[in-house]
Amino acid sequence: MVDRYKPGEIEDKWHKKWEADGLYSVDLDDDRDHFYFLTMLPYTSGDLHVGHWYAMAPSDAAARCKRMHGKRVFFPIGFDAFGLPAENAAIKRGIHPRKWTYDNVDRMRGQLKSMGAMFDWPHEAITADPEFYRWNQWFFVKMFEKGLAYRKQAPANWCPSCQTVLANEQVLPDGTCERCHTAVVQRDLEQWFFRIRNYADELLDFSHMEWPERVMTMQRNWIGRSEGLAIDFGLDVAGVEEKAIRVFTTRPDTIFGVTSMVVAPEHPLVPRITTPDRKAEVEAYIDQARRQTEIERLSTEREKTGVFTGAYCKNLLSGEDVPIWIADYALLWYGTGAVMGVPAHDQRDFEFTRQMGLDCPVVIAPPDWDGKPLEEAYVEPGTMVNSGQFDGLPSEDGKKAVSDYVEKQGWGKRTITYRIRDWLISRQRYWGTPIPMVHCPQDGEVPVPEDQLPVLLPDDAQFKPTGESPLASHAAFLNTACPKCGGLARRETDTMDTFMDSNWYFMRYLSPNYDKGPFRPDVAASWAPVDQYTGGAEHAVMHLLYARFFWKVMRDLGLVKGDEPFKRLFNQGQILGPDGQRMSKSRGNVVAPDEQVQQYGADVFRCYLMFIGPWDEGGPIRLDGMSGVERWLNRVWNVSQEAPVFGGEDEAAIRDLRRLTHKTIRKVTEDTEDYRWNTAIAALMEMTNGLYAAREAGAIDRAAWDEATRSLLLMTAPLAPHIAEELWERAGGPYSIHQQSWPVWDAELAREDEVTLVVQVDGKVRDRIQVPAGIAEAAAKETAMESPHVKRYVEGQQIRRVIYVPGKLVNIVLG
Numbered sequence: 045m046v047d048r049y050k051p052g053e054i055e056d057k058w059h060k061k062w063e064a065d066g067l068y069s070v071d072l073d074d075d076r077d078h079f080y081f082l083t084m085l086p087y088t089s090g091d092l093h094v095g096h097w098y099a100m101a102p103s104d105a106a107a108r109c110k111r112m113h114g115k116r117v118f119f120p121i122g123f124d125a126f127g128l129p130a131e132n133a134a135i136k137r138g139i140h141p142r143k144w145t146y147d148n149v150d151r152m153r154g155q156l157k158s159m160g161a162m163f164d165w166p167h168e169a170i171t172a173d174p175e176f177y178r179w180n181q182w183f184f185v186k187m188f189e190k191g192l193a194y195r196k197q198a199p200a201n202w203c204p205s206c207q208t209v210l211a212n213e214q215v216l217p218d219g220t221c222e223r224c225h226t227a228v229v230q231r232d233l234e235q236w237f238f239r240i241r242n243y244a245d246e247l248l249d250f251s252h253m254e255w256p257e258r259v260m261t262m263q264r265n266w267i268g269r270s271e272g273l274a275i276d277f278g279l280d281v282a283g284v285e286e287k288a289i290r291v292f293t294t295r296p297d298t299i300f301g302v303t304s305m306v307v308a309p310e311h312p313l314v315p316r317i318t319t320p321d322r323k324a325e326v327e328a329y330i331d332q333a334r335r336q337t338e339i340e341r342l343s344t345e346r347e348k349t350g351v352f353t354g355a356y357c358k359n360l361l362s363g364e365d366v367p368i369w370i371a372d373y374a375l376l377w378y379g380t381g382a383v384m385g386v387p388a389h390d391q392r393d394f395e396f397t398r399q400m401g402l403d404c405p406v407v408i409a410p411p412d413w414d415g416k417p418l419e420e421a422y423v424e425p426g427t428m429v430n431s432g433q434f435d436g437l438p439s440e441d442g443k444k445a446v447s448d449y450v451e452k453q454g455w456g457k458r459t460i461t462y463r464i465r466d467w468l469i470s471r472q473r474y475w476g477t478p479i480p481m482v483h484c485p486q487d488g489e490v491p492v493p494e495d496q497l498p499v500l501l502p503d504d505a506q507f508k509p510t511g512e513s514p515l516a517s518h519a520a521f522l523n524t525a526c527p528k529c530g531g532l533a534r535r536e537t538d539t540m541d542t543f544m545d546s547n548w549y550f551m552r553y554l555s556p557n558y559d560k561g562p563f564r565p566d567v568a569a570s571w572a573p574v575d576q577y578t579g580g581a582e583h584a585v586m587h588l589l590y591a592r593f594f595w596k597v598m599r600d601l602g603l604v605k606g607d608e609p610f611k612r613l614f615n616q617g618q619i620l621g622p623d624g625q626r627m628s629k630s631r632g633n634v635v636a637p638d639e640q641v642q643q644y645g646a647d648v649f650r651c652y653l654m655f656i657g658p659w660d661e662g663g664p665i666r667l668d669g670m671s672g673v674e675r676w677l678n679r680v681w682n683v684s685q686e687a688p689v690f691g692g693e694d695e696a697a698i699r700d701l702r703r704l705t706h707k708t709i710r711k712v713t714e715d716t717e718d719y720r721w722n723t724a725i726a727a728l729m730e731m732t733n734g735l736y737a738a739r740e741a742g743a744i745d746r747a748a749w750d751e752a753t754r755s756l757l758l759m760t761a762p763l764a765p766h767i768a769e770e771l772w773e774r775a776g777g778p779y780s781i782h783q784q785s786w787p788v789w790d791a792e793l794a795r796e797d798e799v800t801l802v803v804q805v806d807g808k809v810r811d812r813i814q815v816p817a818g819i820a821e822a823a824a825k826e827t828a829m830e831s832p833h834v835k836r837y838v839e840g841q842q843i844r845r846v847i848y849v850p851g852k853l854v855n856i857v858l859g
């Protein structure tokens with residue numbers, strides 16, 4: 045009898061040995077067969093949770109498979125260590141964010157190691173280390189010098205509770221802060237931006253990458269490119285210098301249907317064109333609009349609101365006067381800050397107009413239009429009507445003709461607009477990378493010279509939120525000498541958005557101790573870009589878009605080659621609590637991985653997570669399912685050590701066993717290549733059962749048995765690395781199983797034997813069909829019924845019964 049499978053003992057033993065041997069360290073100076081496998085780095089939020097395991101354990105299995113297929117796989121890990129949660133947690137607990145963060149790093153490192161993943165620990169990077177954020181600052185200066193970083197006064201999403209600016213992406217659709225769910229308000233601040241808009245067109249090119257369609261669609265929508273016409277409406281208001289309001293439209297064919305001009309409440313014309321009698325109402329409206337977030341203002345679910353300014357502009361094409369309104373769905377920073385209201389051909393304008401009892405002239409006729417008023421807005425293409433010289437033109441031709449005419453008259457021009465705005469990277473908080481700029485009364489904005497980087501984040505700043513950057517009240521930090529003139533100057537006190545860290549952390553992994561640049565150029569040239577990236581789909585428009593932008597910036601700085609940072613992307617699904625709900629402390633459905641590892645071992649927990657369903661779907665974690673996986677690994681443990689009686693010479697038995705082996709290799713190879721872990725594990729379970737059955741059936745050929753158990757262990761190795769290593773060693777295999785090649789299947793051996801099935805109808809032979817030996821009765825009958833030669837005799841007839849002689853005969857008896 046063999047000893048019992050004790051995961052705790054063997055897992056600990058192998059962790060130590062692997063680490064001592066540097067088994068998973070790759071020499072990056074050698075770029076042969078390189079493969080960069082990256083999983084998103086964890087935030088240093090405390091304990092590693094099931095979501096981390098679900099992202100990382102299957103990623104580890106995939107990286108291990110690649111390695112067994114002959115690639116030299118680099119699989120690094122690090123910690124995303126700056127940012128608000130650390131600061132908020134530190135404030136709550138009365139400790140320093142640095143302590144809270146680095147304590148968490150220590151704990152999480154241990155938890156990550158318990159997973160048994162092949163992380164390349166010597167290449168770890170922590171984004172809160174000065175050695176790391178120094179290069180954030182270096183990049184910032186480079187971008188400033190290139191005109192890609194700039195400062196301007198801008199309205200920002202402000203969370204009154206977190207006391208910080210939030211990116212648009214950090215405001216939830218209901219207009220609240222994603223971290224604390226407080227209603228977000230707008231505030232004007234001097235802030236730093238990156239010119240991501242300069243790269244908008246390039247970011248719409250997804251041709252160099254294999255990414256989930258869903259993520260690319262989200263990025264496309266977020267960038268929001270639209271082609272159209274910028275056109276002037278005449279303005280003639282006493283005392284107002286401007287003689288036109290410019291508006292952008294994607295539907296120049298509807299210009300004759302404009303019944304209102306809607307400008308953003310912040311539009312600079314508003315205070316000057318508003319008539320005295322409308323002033324009070326307009327100001328009240330502006331007040332409430334400023335309390336809305338952009339997300340709320342753009343929400344299509346809200347009813348449109350607005351107020352009349354009392355002023356009019358002129359539709360230069362129709363010559364009609366058009367009332368000027370303000371409404372919060374017009375955004376100053378999107379398009380031109382003005383929108384034309386065309387009620388007949390825009391559903392929201394239609395409803396608004398109907399509510400107000402206003403005119404709704406049809407200018408695009410739907411097919412077969414009877415000339416009557418519309419029941420709802422007609423937004424499809426049609427034929428231009430009530431449009432003067434353009435009447436009769438189909439929409440597409442009309443757009444072109446109107447645009448040509450407007451350009452010829454000098455009233456406007458064809459334009460492309462984008463929804464995406466420049467990336468606001470200023471944060472008025474403490475725990476982040478200080479922006480390396482100095483404000484000099486003489487020289488203006490002066491970057492900190494490269495040899496003075498990093499600008500260190502002082503440990504002794506008062507970081508409690510006040511609405512101002514904490515660094516502004518730290519005199520020793522704030523007051524400095526201007527690098528240009530040497531005079532008294534003030535340091536910039538904002539810190540950087542932490543998405544700056546995730547822009548390029550994967551490049552730092554390549555040479556984490558390098559101090560002559562952000563990364564070693566030669567290693568970057570051979571190992572980047574990342575071949576496979578895995579992580580959560582929630583990063584579709586923030587991290588994953590910013591990192592693409594930043595890669596292009598690095599390319600333009602001559603630091604990297606190629607256009608994209610991540611060739612392939614895989615998004616795992618979300619793991620839910622046992623009740624099928626999102627895990628949360630308040631629901632009490634949180635499953636702590638440490639406890640599972642304690643009870644079952646890391647191998648069982650890893651395999652269980654991979655077995656619950658397709659990886660990209662996720663699903664509830666049902667702990668009763670753990671025992672099934674545990675049973676399987678116990679069976680692997682036993683069957684690979686308890687040898688059968690050798691010496692079996694039965695050719696058919698040998699053939700069956702080898703078929704099982706090679707069939708399983710084929711199946712598991714294909715499944716693991718596509719990350720179908722659940723079906724791969726199911727196939728391995730089936731193979732394990734097959735080995736038990738073969739052993740019980742009598743004496744077995746030794747070579748066939750060894751081939752089978754050896755293959756089983758090799759295929760189990762990426763999924764359950766500890767038990768596979770232990771059993772491999774016990775079987776006398778060369779150290780380490782994780783340095784062996786993936787088993788190869790033989791198509792001939794994997795092939796099912798075939799037999800000839802005779803099909804009779806009422807005792808007369810009507811067909812002979814080749815079927816796999818051992819075909820199940822139901823499948824055999826079904827195959828027989830589907831034969832065209834049989835169908836002819838059976839169709840329309842009553843079938844009394846079907847007789848089956850296994851592997852030989854199907855007789856269909858008609859009644």
Ligand SMILES: [Zn+2]
Pocket residue numbers: 203204205206207221222223224225226
């Ligand atoms: Zn908040």
Ligand SMILES: [Zn+2]
Pocket residue numbers: 484485486487488526527528529530531533
């Ligand atoms: Zn100066």
